[in-house]
Amino acid sequence: MFCTAINCMDGRMQLTVINYLQKRFDAIHVDMITEPGPNKILAEGANSATVASIQRRIDISIKKHNSVGIGIVGHEDCGGNPAGKSEQFEQLKAARNFLQETYPTLPSIALWVTLKGNVEELA
Numbered sequence: 001m002f003c004t005a006i007n008c009m010d011g012r013m014q015l016t017v018i019n020y021l022q023k024r025f026d027a028i029h030v031d032m033i034t035e036p037g038p039n040k041i042l043a044e045g046a047n048s049a050t051v052a053s054i055q056r057r058i059d060i061s062i063k064k065h066n067s068v069g070i071g072i073v074g075h076e077d078c079g080g081n082p083a084g085k086s087e088q089f090e091q092l093k094a095a096r097n098f099l100q101e102t103y104p105t106l107p108s109i110a111l112w113v114t115l116k117g118n119v120e121e122l123a
Helices: 011-024 038-044 048-065 085-102
Strands: 002-007 029-034 070-075 108-113 119-121
Touching: 002 011, 002 038, 002 048, 011 029, 011 070, 011 108, 011 119, 029 048, 038 048, 038 070, 038 085, 070 085, 085 108
Parallel strands: 002 029, 002 070, 070 108
Antiparallel strands: 108 119
């Protein structure tokens, strides 16, 4: 079983996100879609080519691997999105809403990850 992560390219976040999503979605595999600051990219939608690229990769995860859920990630000390925690929380919520509207049959969750590896799932 698969789930999908839209995660920052930052290597410090990869294992933490994989481990969390495996438990959260009861998945064995996590398809990783990485971009610097993906929560900002999806929240703002300003770079339509990058948004389309992310969507194309999500579609592969859903159609080929039958993904059971999607996680969008923001984190501390992000080089691609240097916004503060409160602004990133708003971006995460907007990005999650975009994902829920685009993929209404799958659960979409928003995650905030600290440098210490703590994960907070936003309500």
